[in-house]
Amino acid sequence: MLDIILSPQLFFAAAVLGSLYALIGLGLNLVYGTMRLLNIAHGDIVMLGAFSAFWWFTLTGFSPLLALPLIAALGALIGLGLYILLFRRQLAQGLDPVAIEARSLLLFFGVSVVIQNVTALLFTATPRAYRHLDEVFRIGDLAMTGNRIAALACSVVLLTAMLVFLKKTLFGVEVRALIQHREAARIVGINVEKVQIVAISMGFGVTAIAGALLSMTELTTPFMGFRFTIASFVVIILGGLGNIKGGIMAGFLLGLLEIYAVTIFSAEARSILIYGCFVLAIVLRPQGLLGIGKKV
Amino acid sequence: MIRRQLFGIALGTALATLAMPVWAEDPVKIGYTMARTGLFAEAAPSQENAYALWQEQVNAAGGLDVNGVKRMIEFVSYDDESDPAKSAQLYERLITSDKVDLLLAPWGTPHHLNVAGVAERYGFPIVGNTAASVAIREVQPGNIWFPTSAIPDKIGPELAAMLAEAGVGSVSIIANVLPFSQENLAFLTAALKAANIEIKMSENYPPDISDMTPLITQMKSAGADAVLALTYPADAFLYMGQARELGLKADLQFMLIGPTIDAFNKAFGPAADGVVTLAHWSPAQSDWPRAKPFFDAYVAKFNQEPDYLDSALAYMSAEILTQAVAKAGLNKDALRQAIASGSFDTINGEVRFEGVQNSVTPTAFVQRQGDVTELVWPKSIATAPLQ
Numbered sequence: 001m002l003d004i005i006l007s008p009q010l011f012f013a014a015a016v017l018g019s020l021y022a023l024i025g026l027g028l029n030l031v032y033g034t035m036r037l038l039n040i041a042h043g044d045i046v047m048l049g050a051f052s053a054f055w056w057f058t059l060t061g062f063s064p065l066l067a068l069p070l071i072a073a074l075g076a077l078i079g080l081g082l083y084i085l086l087f088r089r090q091l092a093q094g095l096d097p098v099a100i101e102a103r104s105l106l107l108f109f110g111v112s113v114v115i116q117n118v119t120a121l122l123f124t125a126t127p128r129a130y131r132h133l134d135e136v137f138r139i140g141d142l143a144m145t146g147n148r149i150a151a152l153a154c155s156v157v158l159l160t161a162m163l164v165f166l167k168k169t170l171f172g173v174e175v176r177a178l179i180q181h182r183e184a185a186r187i188v189g190i191n192v193e194k195v196q197i198v199a200i201s202m203g204f205g206v207t208a209i210a211g212a213l214l215s216m217t218e219l220t221t222p223f224m225g226f227r228f229t230i231a232s233f234v235v236i237i238l239g240g241l242g243n244i245k246g247g248i249m250a251g252f253l254l255g256l257l258e259i260y261a262v263t264i265f266s267a268e269a270r271s272i273l274i275y276g277c278f279v280l281a282i283v284l285r286p287q288g289l290l291g292i293g294k295k296v
Numbered sequence: 297m298i299r300r301q302l303f304g305i306a307l308g309t310a311l312a313t314l315a316m317p318v319w320a321e322d323p324v325k326i327g328y329t330m331a332r333t334g335l336f337a338e339a340a341p342s343q344e345n346a347y348a349l350w351q352e353q354v355n356a357a358g359g360l361d362v363n364g365v366k367r368m369i370e371f372v373s374y375d376d377e378s379d380p381a382k383s384a385q386l387y388e389r390l391i392t393s394d395k396v397d398l399l400l401a402p403w404g405t406p407h408h409l410n411v412a413g414v415a416e417r418y419g420f421p422i423v424g425n426t427a428a429s430v431a432i433r434e435v436q437p438g439n440i441w442f443p444t445s446a447i448p449d450k451i452g453p454e455l456a457a458m459l460a461e462a463g464v465g466s467v468s469i470i471a472n473v474l475p476f477s478q479e480n481l482a483f484l485t486a487a488l489k490a491a492n493i494e495i496k497m498s499e500n501y502p503p504d505i506s507d508m509t510p511l512i513t514q515m516k517s518a519g520a521d522a523v524l525a526l527t528y529p530a531d532a533f534l535y536m537g538q539a540r541e542l543g544l545k546a547d548l549q550f551m552l553i554g555p556t557i558d559a560f561n562k563a564f565g566p567a568a569d570g571v572v573t574l575a576h577w578s579p580a581q582s583d584w585p586r587a588k589p590f591f592d593a594y595v596a597k598f599n600q601e602p603d604y605l606d607s608a609l610a611y612m613s614a615e616i617l618t619q620a621v622a623k624a625g626l627n628k629d630a631l632r633q634a635i636a637s638g639s640f641d642t643i644n645g646e647v648r649f650e651g652v653q654n655s656v657t658p659t660a661f662v663q664r665q666g667d668v669t670e671l672v673w674p675k676s677i678a679t680a681p682l683q
Contacts, residue, residue, distance in 0.1 A: 009542065013509035117333055125337040126600070127529060129563035136541055145541045219533045219559065221338040227504050263510035267501035268473065 018255020049211025240288020
């Protein structure tokens with residue numbers, strides 16, 4: 001059993017999966033943390049990122065990795081558009097966070113249905129896939145496909161950059177302040193509107209990038225998003241709502257849990273174990289791994 | 297001057313009347329529902345594309361032959377949201393409210409089984425296509441027919457027979473927990489035991505699995521002669537990519553559903569070479585003269601290959617309907633009789649029905665060999681030997 005647990009292959013698989021979960025969770029956490037918006041269309045932004053990468057590669061023949069800034073910008077634009085159209089006025093009304101959560105849940109449900117069906121209408125529901133960086137590299141017993149290495153590397157770089165940005169820059173301090181106490185942040189003179197705009201743009205942008213990375217290894221369809229919505233909610237609740245560092249840790253933890261649960265027990269037990277641990281974590285640490293919105 | 301104008305109008309009208317007798321006929325309204333949204337939406341386009349191609353071809357040839365009169369085809373279709381109960385309600389609407397002349401089938405086994413009740417109630421004949429379960433035999437015969445031969449209680453013994461002939465002594469199996477995979481697993485396990493093929497490993501996995509490294513590592517350790525992955529499309533992609541990464545090698549690699557989807561070959565290219573999968577149609581079979589033209593027309597229209605199961609079955613069902621309507625017209629009793637007792641020439645060769653099932657087409661498997669998907673089993677319809 002020890003040799004299985006110490007297998008570099010399993011660790012690599014867990015790291016790839018965990019890094020993507022962490023990235024997707026980060027996007028949701030930024031939006032929830034700063035605005036208390038429960039974005040259940042989050043997985044659909046992953047899907048749009050995946051579709052963008054597919055079409056970029058199909059039409060230009062260039063690596064989707066080159067298009068990541070463009071795809072992030074597209075995600076950011078969608079986030080910004082939704083903010084202006086649906087949420088700016090509501091957030092400005094100073095509603096109770098519970099009311100904002102309830103309204104946003106319903107609104108994002110509608111957004112999710114619209115995004116899925118418009119995508120299916122434009123591109124049909126036909127599954128899409130493409131070959132990119134599919135060479136296999138071997139180091140001893142460890143085998144890694146180029147696209148999975150690229151997904152891991154891009155996710156880790158982006159997660160690190162986001163953490164540094166939120167920790168070291170003045171704007172990062174403002175985001176953290178807003179996450180910790182919205183009214184206090186407003187009182188000390190933080191431009192809440194500006195922070196919200198940047199947070200939703202960044203949140204949607206990193207989520208679209210996660211989708212682009214996933215498209216290199218998974219089937220892309222207009223209806224692929226739901227399982228990523230679920231995974232991202234598990235990640236941010238496990239890590240502590242609005243707690244960016246906790247969410248990233250939870251993403252990697254979920255990846256490890258998923259791979260090792262299947263290895264040690266069985267694939268059929270995967271969902272039971274993951275959601276069992278999730279429920280247990282909520283019961284034992286309702287504030288999440290590192291507490292709700294207390295740390296970056 | 298006026299006289300000349302009147303003469304021109306009269307001549308034009310006469311010519312138009314002579315040239316367009318067909319246009320005087322009302323179009324034939326054909327109804328169906330499709331899973332355009334929801335759980336099965338990614339699987340359904342390959343079926344609906346085949347319907348669209350058939351409509352285009354028939355209309356381009358002057359229309360559907362209804363007892364010797366050519367009439368254009370007009371579709372009336374709805375999104376059933378992947379909900380079998382909704383599909384049944386919509387078929388009732390198509391019959392009673394939209395008053396369609398004919399029906400095509402929805403996508404998938406549960407939808408077919410629900411719609412079979414509506415067909416029975418209204419005595420409205422439907423040629424099914426993408427239903428594949430032993431449950432279809434429980435359907436009351438008379439109003440619905442199933443051209444597929446990809447039925448689990450046939451697939452298991454045929455796969456075991458093919459493996460035995462290929463000299464396979466042991467297998468590792470992984471199976472999605474969804475119904476079609478599990479139904480196949482049950483019949484396959486029994487058939488493998490009967491054929492004295494050792495099952496070194498058998499594991500189920502959930503449909504939302506995100507990584508198959510642990511399962512494929514287990515398969516690799518088991519060291520069986522053949523690996524059998526009873527997949528659905530999404531996990532087929534995951535399996536293939538990660539099996540490649542981990543260097544899973546076996547004399548024979550079988551995947552249940554997935555490799556016949558166009559995107560699969562686009563994603564894996566030569567790496568998918570040698571993978572065996574479930575399908576009973578191939579454009580490579582020259583004994584079926586319409587097979588290759590269908591393939592070429594589909595590729596030309598949609599810029600992708602048809603699904604070797606769903607697209608082929610959908611087109612076959614439309615061909616059967618075309619030939620039955622030419623003989624019997626739109627009268628439901630005559631049409632029912634024509635379908636039940638007729639012999640049909642399709643892209644998949646001859647089709648005849650006994651009860652609700654196609655009694656001619658054998659259960660078969662295909663293998664990707666270079667750029668061609670060859671039929672490799674059974675020998676009676678094989679286009680190339682198993683490699």
